[in-house]
Amino acid sequence: MISTADLCRQFRVGDSVVHALDHVDLQIDGGDFVAVMGPSGSGKSTLMNILGCLDTPDDGQYWLLEQPVAELDDDALSRVRNLKIGFVFQSFHLLPRMTALENVLLPLRYSDIDVGAARARGEDLLRRLGLEDRMDHRPNQLSGGQRQRVAIARSLINEPPLLLADEPTGNLDSRTSDEIMDLFGEINQQGQTILMVTHEEEIASHAKRLIRMRDGRIEHDSSHS
Ligand SMILES: Nc1ncnc2c1ncn2[C@@H]1O[C@H](COP(=O)(O)OP(=O)(O)OP(=O)(O)O)[C@@H](O)[C@H]1O
Numbered sequence: 001m002i003s004t005a006d007l008c009r010q011f012r013v014g015d016s017v018v019h020a021l022d023h024v025d026l027q028i029d030g031g032d033f034v035a036v037m038g039p040s041g042s043g044k045s046t047l048m049n050i051l052g053c054l055d056t057p058d059d060g061q062y063w064l065l066e067q068p069v070a071e072l073d074d075d076a077l078s079r080v081r082n083l084k085i086g087f088v089f090q091s092f093h094l095l096p097r098m099t100a101l102e103n104v105l106l107p108l109r110y111s112d113i114d115v116g117a118a119r120a121r122g123e124d125l126l127r128r129l130g131l132e133d134r135m136d137h138r139p140n141q142l143s144g145g146q147r148q149r150v151a152i153a154r155s156l157i158n159e160p161p162l163l164l165a166d167e168p169t170g171n172l173d174s175r176t177s178d179e180i181m182d183l184f185g186e187i188n189q190q191g192q193t194i195l196m197v198t199h200e201e202e203i204a205s206h207a208k209r210l211i212r213m214r215d216g217r218i219e220h221d222s223s224h225s
């Protein structure tokens with residue numbers, strides 16, 4: 001599903017250059033559930049942003065679903081971002097004026113699904129996430145865990161082959177975090193590929209594979225040991 005070769009990303013700040021990603025080679029098969037750990041500043045979010053096509057590498061190659069991402073034009077890139085990738089952030093990124101259900105349905109604007117079917121799919125996802133009686137609430141009327149579940153429903157509405165999550169439980173208490181991890185485990189069992197950044201060993205233990213980053217490099221990959 002994912003393949004990178006010599007992926008590099010540098011940031012120039014004043015006179016110094018930060019090598020946020022330093023020749024990263026990474027292969028992820030469909031159906032995998034990968035946790036990415038590593039100290040603050042080790043390049044985890046930079047990697048996720050590039051894999052999510054939200055940022056572009058300075059050097060190296062990235063293939064997503066056999067396609068070289070560098071060769072996609074802006075239009076194709078928006079479609080890939082919208083249809084192939086679900087992205088969950090630590091801070092939810094919900095639109096405040098929209099209800100939970102409206103937030104979940106947002107990414108469907110690029111797909112040709114009809115309104116009724118879309119609504120049914122959105123309601124079904126929210127129900128599965130235990131939010132059947134919160135569909136018409138706005139984000140400020142929801143708890144942190146509920147907001148994150150809305151964000152997860154939104155990330156899954158297009159049934160993207162790849163789910164990327166950057167510290168999805170970073171703002172949640174441990175009970176809610178466990179619920180989110182149970183959900184990730186369940187959808188992974190059903191075939192969803194997941195790549196997730198976390199600072200917590202306990203959260204990472206839900207994944208099948210663990211990657212540790214340091215100074216922009218992959219320092220350890222449990223699939224190689
Ligand atoms: N836009 C930017 N401009 C300059 N430097 C950046 C930028 N984004 C990231 N960096 C630097 O790149 C390095 C990697 O950052 P990144 O956000 O990927 O780390 P991280 O592993 O996600 O850390 P954390 O665990 O704190 O989220 C850091 O040294 C950071 O300061």
Ligand SMILES: [Mg+2]
Nearest residue numbers: 044045046166
């Ligand atoms: Mg980060």
